[in-house]
Amino acid sequence: MTAPTASLPALAPWRAAVFVVFALNGMTMATWVARTPAIRDALDVRTDQFGLLILGMAIGSILGLLSSSHVIARLGTRRVILVGLVTTSIGLALIGIGAQAIGSFAVVFVTLLFFGAATGITDVAMNLEGAGVEQRQGRSIMPWFHASWSFGTIVGASIAAGVADLGIGVDVHASAMAVLLLVATLVVVRFLPRDAVLAGLEGENESGEKSTFRDRLAIWREPRILLIGLIVLGMAFAEGSANDWLALAVVDGRGVDEATGALAFGIFATAMTIGRIAGVWILDRFGRVPVLRGSAILAAAGLAVLITVDQPIIAALGIFAWGLGSSLGFPVGMSAAADDPSRAAASVAAVATVGYFAFLVGPPVIGFLGERIGLLNALWIVLVLILVAAIASGAARERGAAAGARAADQAPARASVDEDARP
Structure with missing residues (x-):
């Protein structure tokens, strides 16, 4: 169920605000990721010990994702995004100060728990906002929102x-970025819907009543949702391993x-951005399943080149192919999970939770393996999971309104072909 047309906000400012929210989230993450060597050196820890720090963030993310559909059903996406972005901004400053100024492993670990939880809940909320814009606009543009996230990572x-x-020390850098992100957050949330515009996405069942805790848990018995989660698991592992370890x-x-x-x-973030900008046109032309399979093959090939070729230019090309191939897995998975608006919040939360399992298992596994065989060799496990995602891609096939929109997009092209074929 959606809100009455009269209560819908103007599409352009709403859509622009969602773009900015994704970009701010990306800048926050990139600031943490790109300074990981400095944070590791400031704390004076081994690679496997640093993997435990990332595990703390991953545990927080999983807890945030598991609770996200219930929190969003109660508070709505706008409030969740506000609280989530404020928390991650403050957390970013505390990570830098905890590592550089205090030199405390415990402070950074605890901060990363909260940082991860806020990131997980915000991730679901902003994807639901994106799904709301998609359904209002009548076209899948989720890759563009995720391109905005990638653009934010490039800037960060x-x-x-x-x-x-x-x-410049990581404490000064992270604190300055936190102030910038806080100010931007307080401005942009004013342009997100205040009322129940996303009621059907946020947690209403098919009868228009508030969904119950049991309703939201039942989504975990849906085979299609679990398979979409498996797609996102592999492709999130491909994206997340670059974020954490590249x-x-x-x-x-x-x-x-x-x-x-x-x-x-x-380079990786730039390739992700290009892939997501071009992804909308590619998805319109070929559909989700072929695009997901082709993307997985490209990501696997690029990763294999990076691991095996010790030549700067060739390795850079491998990183670019890895990023390009990884670009569409997560946004397409989110769109596929939101095909049924009446269960979108629970479905998106479930798919994101399965996908973020990569962030829970991946960091310590790659860290422990990297300590013994080197980080580059440890990335072979990522390649295997990318191929698993390619095999499961059929589950993301368009359904319901998404299938109808794709058929409508293709109708003019088919009509043109039929016209040309006439004698």
């Missing part, structure tokens, strides 16, 4: 590379400096 990574090259992998595995490691992550 570029700033991080610059300040790292200047020798900078460190090239620094440790190829002997480059920290600024070059940040640049490598910037």
